[in-house]
Amino acid sequence: MSVKENVKTNILVQYLNKVTTTQLFWIATFSVLMVFAAQVSIPVKPVPFTLQTMLVILSGAFLGARNGALSQVAYITAGTVGLPVFANFSFGFATLAGPTGGYLIAFPVAAFLVGKILENNKSFLAITIAMILGSLTILLVGAAYLSLFFGGNFNEAFKAGVLIFSVWDVIKISAAISIYFAISKKYPKLPA
Numbered sequence: 001m002s003v004k005e006n007v008k009t010n011i012l013v014q015y016l017n018k019v020t021t022t023q024l025f026w027i028a029t030f031s032v033l034m035v036f037a038a039q040v041s042i043p044v045k046p047v048p049f050t051l052q053t054m055l056v057i058l059s060g061a062f063l064g065a066r067n068g069a070l071s072q073v074a075y076i077t078a079g080t081v082g083l084p085v086f087a088n089f090s091f092g093f094a095t096l097a098g099p100t101g102g103y104l105i106a107f108p109v110a111a112f113l114v115g116k117i118l119e120n121n122k123s124f125l126a127i128t129i130a131m132i133l134g135s136l137t138i139l140l141v142g143a144a145y146l147s148l149f150f151g152g153n154f155n156e157a158f159k160a161g162v163l164i165f166s167v168w169d170v171i172k173i174s175a176a177i178s179i180y181f182a183i184s185k186k187y188p189k190l191p192a
Contacts, residue, residue, distance in 0.1 A: 041088055046099040047146065048088065059114075068114065076104055102142040105145070109141065131180075135173055
């Protein structure tokens, strides 16, 4: 490698190091990760199983309340303006107005809640409670909105939009806790 190529490589590495320490980089990263999590989907009606809720609670845990919520707002905005980022590459305002809209709308709230709880306490108990509450927020807001599609019957919406996910969400919350502990040991603080 020539001296000129080496200098260019060093400049690029320095630039990438600066970029990865910015808040905007991590907000965008979690927004993009949401796109991939949405495509890991098992089509079940009226709401598919996806990995999105796991990424939502991880965004709050890693980025904090404000930036975690911003990453979710950016994701929802991308889908609303026409990028195929929602489950099964769906997009547009119609997705927000459809049966899954309540879950999507709850994403920023859940990320904010998880981040807020973990601001001052990162014990195992606090992390577990924060992630459970974040997941429950998504499920309950989603079910409340879903009840509109069941003629206002919250009990039916609860069965179709919460109970059906119970085992799946226990697995996702457990995985999120494990991922958080594994990564936070190496990277204790992402830019917040």
